[in-house]
Amino acid sequence: MKFLIILSLFVVAAWATDSNDPISQESNVEYNGKYHYHYELKDGSKATQDGVLKTVNSEHDGESVNGKYSFVADDGETYVVSYTADENGYRPVGAHLPTPPPTPESVLKALEYIRLHPYTPPAGKH
Numbered sequence: 001m002k003f004l005i006i007l008s009l010f011v012v013a014a015w016a017t018d019s020n021d022p023i024s025q026e027s028n029v030e031y032n033g034k035y036h037y038h039y040e041l042k043d044g045s046k047a048t049q050d051g052v053l054k055t056v057n058s059e060h061d062g063e064s065v066n067g068k069y070s071f072v073a074d075d076g077e078t079y080v081v082s083y084t085a086d087e088n089g090y091r092p093v094g095a096h097l098p099t100p101p102p103t104p105e106s107v108l109k110a111l112e113y114i115r116l117h118p119y120t121p122p123a124g125k126h
Contacts, residue, residue, distance in 0.1 A: 022039050022040065022041055023040050023041065023042055024038075024039065024040045025037075025038065025039035025040070026038050026039075032053065033051075033052065033053035033063075034050075034051065034052045034053070035049075035050070035051050036048075036049070036050045036051075037049055043071075043072060044070075044071065044072040044078065045069070045070065045071040045072070046068075046069065046070050046071075047067065047068070047069040047070075048067055048068050048069070049065060049066070049067035049068075050065070050066050050067065051063055051064065051065040051066075052064050054086075056087045060087075062086065062087050063085075063086065064084070064085075064086040065083075065084065065085040065086065066082075066083070066084050067082070067083050067085075068080065068081065068082040068083070069081055079094065079096050080094055080095070081093070081094040081097070082094070
């Protein structure tokens with residue numbers, strides 16, 4: 001998770017040192033680990049990210065990050081990606097991103113059958 005945040009900051013720094021100087025930027029880091037940043041570049045690129053420290057369970061602490069970025073591609077279209085990164089991994093969402101095919105009906109029925117009829121081993125066997 002920290003790698004993702006550090007990578008994001010390097011990407012921001014790389015973009016900011018390009019000829020696309022920021023037209024606006026803001027950042028805030030609080031003592032409790034909560035942070036926010038936002039920037040916009042002359043080429044129309046934008047990024048916003050918010051993060052907080054959180055307790056995942058009694059043995060682990062972690063981070064939860066929510067963000068969004070957009071850019072104008074060579075085809076003239078603006079692409080937007082929003083994302084969440086936490087103990088469940090990095091989950092991007094965007095209209096242009098591929099999505100998995102729907103789960104086949106036969107698999108859904110099998111999963112429902114398994115849920116309704118859980119396996120119980122015969123007595124004396126484990």
